[in-house]
Amino acid sequence: MDAIDLTIALLLAHVLGDFVFQHERVIRGKYAGRFSAYLEHMAVHALLSVLTVALFTGLLTSLKLWLLLAILLISHALIDWAKTALNARTERSLTVFLLDQILHILLIVIGSTWVCGISLLDPGLDLLPLDHTLAMLLTGFAVAVFGVGWINGMLLQPLADRYAEEAGRDHSMAREGMSRAGMIIGWLERTLILTAVLLQSPVGVGFILAAKSIFRFENTKAGQQAAEYFLIGTLLSVAQAIAIGLLLIELIQ
Numbered sequence: 001m002d003a004i005d006l007t008i009a010l011l012l013a014h015v016l017g018d019f020v021f022q023h024e025r026v027i028r029g030k031y032a033g034r035f036s037a038y039l040e041h042m043a044v045h046a047l048l049s050v051l052t053v054a055l056f057t058g059l060l061t062s063l064k065l066w067l068l069l070a071i072l073l074i075s076h077a078l079i080d081w082a083k084t085a086l087n088a089r090t091e092r093s094l095t096v097f098l099l100d101q102i103l104h105i106l107l108i109v110i111g112s113t114w115v116c117g118i119s120l121l122d123p124g125l126d127l128l129p130l131d132h133t134l135a136m137l138l139t140g141f142a143v144a145v146f147g148v149g150w151i152n153g154m155l156l157q158p159l160a161d162r163y164a165e166e167a168g169r170d171h172s173m174a175r176e177g178m179s180r181a182g183m184i185i186g187w188l189e190r191t192l193i194l195t196a197v198l199l200q201s202p203v204g205v206g207f208i209l210a211a212k213s214i215f216r217f218e219n220t221k222a223g224q225q226a227a228e229y230f231l232i233g234t235l236l237s238v239a240q241a242i243a244i245g246l247l248l249i250e251l252i253q
Helices: 002-020 024-031 035-056 063-087 093-115 133-167 171-198 202-215 224-252
Strands: none
Touching: 002 035, 002 093, 002 133, 024 035, 024 063, 035 063, 035 133, 063 093, 093 133, 133 171, 133 224, 171 202, 171 224, 202 224
């Protein structure tokens, strides 16, 4: 169904644009209120949206599609501006982040059904099509590997701060070092676990957990905060990858 094709294509572009190809420089620029940062972010989203729509749908000739892309880009910039403004006034960064993503996703879903002339309330709407495997897998991997990493970073930040203090190192340098290393390890960990789940290999999941436990053993001996940080981070990452993998299996069967 074209509406599902378009929704998945635009969701894939959104995840890639927000979590993969958005550089730290652009994020800092948006928080500083620089128009050039927003413009660069929107340009990346526009390019990715056109590419994914071209790959997974046949709607590039539709004027309504181009109007939708313009609306999504403008609304994306406005939502991001509101998010940065709220983050400057509140410490609830995770709540603001989730609200930001929910608004983006809702606009994509509603806009896709509008372009294709389908009502979300249509009882005959097939929400689980069988011919979108590649797009769904790409979206699932992008969300599992990169998207949840942003959420985990915000959830684990208090533990990371306490671990840096316990380690007796410079607070900002320690946290920056851990965030970079932990980010890459998290990417690899969730990629391998999600792959093992999709291959229906529980042995593979167990092997990955055992291997990480061995390599992280010395870190957990550094103190209670270090043990809590790595244990909670690992379990959270594994649970998310498994949940997304099981959902993908249900969608593509």
